[in-house]
Amino acid sequence: MTGQDTLDGQKPLIVIASNRGPFSFKQDKNGEFTSQRGSGGLVTALGALAERHEVLWVAAALSKGDEAWQAQHGEQPVDVEGVRLRLVRHTPRRYDQYYNVIANPLLWFIQHELWDIPRKPSITGDTWKAWRNGYQPVNQRFAEVIAESVQDTDRPIIILPQDYHLYLVPQTVRDILGDRVQIQPFIHIPWPGPDAWRILPGEMRTAILTSLLASDRVGFQTERDAFNFVQCCRLYVDDAHSHGSRNSIDYRGHRVEAHTYPISIDIEKLEELAAENETRLLKAQMMAFVGDNKLILRVDRIEPSKNILRGLEAFRELLVNHPEHRGRVQMLALLVPSRMEVDEYQDYLQQIMADAGMINAEFSGESWEPVRILVGENYRRAIGAMQLYDVLLVNPIADGMNLVAKEGALVNQRDGVLLLSEHAGVFYELGDHALTVSPFDTYGTAEAMHRALTMSATERQERAEALRNAVKGAGIRSWFYAQLEDTMRSLSSQARKSSTS
Numbered sequence: 001m002t003g004q005d006t007l008d009g010q011k012p013l014i015v016i017a018s019n020r021g022p023f024s025f026k027q028d029k030n031g032e033f034t035s036q037r038g039s040g041g042l043v044t045a046l047g048a049l050a051e052r053h054e055v056l057w058v059a060a061a062l063s064k065g066d067e068a069w070q071a072q073h074g075e076q077p078v079d080v081e082g083v084r085l086r087l088v089r090h091t092p093r094r095y096d097q098y099y100n101v102i103a104n105p106l107l108w109f110i111q112h113e114l115w116d117i118p119r120k121p122s123i124t125g126d127t128w129k130a131w132r133n134g135y136q137p138v139n140q141r142f143a144e145v146i147a148e149s150v151q152d153t154d155r156p157i158i159i160l161p162q163d164y165h166l167y168l169v170p171q172t173v174r175d176i177l178g179d180r181v182q183i184q185p186f187i188h189i190p191w192p193g194p195d196a197w198r199i200l201p202g203e204m205r206t207a208i209l210t211s212l213l214a215s216d217r218v219g220f221q222t223e224r225d226a227f228n229f230v231q232c233c234r235l236y237v238d239d240a241h242s243h244g245s246r247n248s249i250d251y252r253g254h255r256v257e258a259h260t261y262p263i264s265i266d267i268e269k270l271e272e273l274a275a276e277n278e279t280r281l282l283k284a285q286m287m288a289f290v291g292d293n294k295l296i297l298r299v300d301r302i303e304p305s306k307n308i309l310r311g312l313e314a315f316r317e318l319l320v321n322h323p324e325h326r327g328r329v330q331m332l333a334l335l336v337p338s339r340m341e342v343d344e345y346q347d348y349l350q351q352i353m354a355d356a357g358m359i360n361a362e363f364s365g366e367s368w369e370p371v372r373i374l375v376g377e378n379y380r381r382a383i384g385a386m387q388l389y390d391v392l393l394v395n396p397i398a399d400g401m402n403l404v405a406k407e408g409a410l411v412n413q414r415d416g417v418l419l420l421s422e423h424a425g426v427f428y429e430l431g432d433h434a435l436t437v438s439p440f441d442t443y444g445t446a447e448a449m450h451r452a453l454t455m456s457a458t459e460r461q462e463r464a465e466a467l468r469n470a471v472k473g474a475g476i477r478s479w480f481y482a483q484l485e486d487t488m489r490s491l492s493s494q495a496r497k498s499s500t501s
């Protein structure tokens, strides 16, 4: 946590904008509000940031409680646990079009390369309506609220829009506030190469790319994502040139950097949580459930990009090709419900349950059921289970980073082996110490499971230690401060330029 905190003695105002906010609200019968802090890394990182900086967070009102909270507080940001929060309300129809038609699934599926392109998607009249009446106005409203909230300050302003929900925010903010603000979006999900973006009609694609090019710098999880973004701009945006650079684009008189900031976890907080009594109790429950079996664990949102079906298929192949593991190994999938309004997610859960059922029907013994799926959101239980795994299966088709791999590596107590897809962003940080697999290769994944289950204690220990050290070397705060330092540096050089001109 180094670098400058002020610019000419002035602390900057930092604005974070994200679809999902740091707190959700509930209103009781007497009209009183209680707030619940989200568990995401961004929220945690912000806790530390808010100690040193003034932070304004603009997010959508997602629940009835959020809407009531917003109605009570109106347009003014309100202090919640040291963060100034401003919730933005959208009409349900508009929000549904933005979130359930454009952001998830269209953009999410393009960026994770999940579409079954001979069949899906079709960009229908309804998709266009959702773009024009949902995604565009929701982004517009976000940008206006950000601009309203900062326009009276003469302090340096840094605006950090998060993720694929808010691609159009940079352009509108720039139009309203001009060059006095630093705009630096961060894209949490993969940015695929130009071919994947062919699915999106040119008008939508150009709107997204030119808006991002209104930023000063765009943050990505990996160098590959940043490189792909540069290629997309070169190919699809008139007047955008990289001049041979892999990580910057010159566009209409200004340079936009594509910079890599791999996201991480809150190491201290997770270590504390893992040691707490409640977590230990849940861990003991898991231990009793696993018994003397070896444990292959996965922890994921119910999400097609996580490749849960091929994970099950690989486990089935393990039991077929290496029958010595039957009755000795347990696969446990802790799955968190997600985006159930989107049909593809509903179907995916059904298929998972059906496939798991088939494996159990085929292989179960008297006192052994090979696959157990637990659906629900229980973070402590997940952390308890992560302490116990022999193998952690992280095999996404595509993943921006994948924090489960980092969490598992940090808290595991059994020298567990990480089985990692080469298409997860975290592969670039942890791949050397994991057993890496192609997510499409179920045979290869089954063989990797076998190798992990039969690996010598020495090799397991060496790998687990190397993983732990790699994770401990870069936590969530350094992710945040690296971005902040870059924006502060740009602000200072801007200030220098304008004072000498």
Ligand code: G6P
Pocket (backbone or CB within 6 Å): 019, 020, 104, 163, 188, 189, 338, 339, 400
């Ligand atoms: C995952 C992704 C994030 C994304 C979030 C949205 O966690 O890694 O990049 O912002 O999903 O999830 P939500 O539940 O709000 O749709």
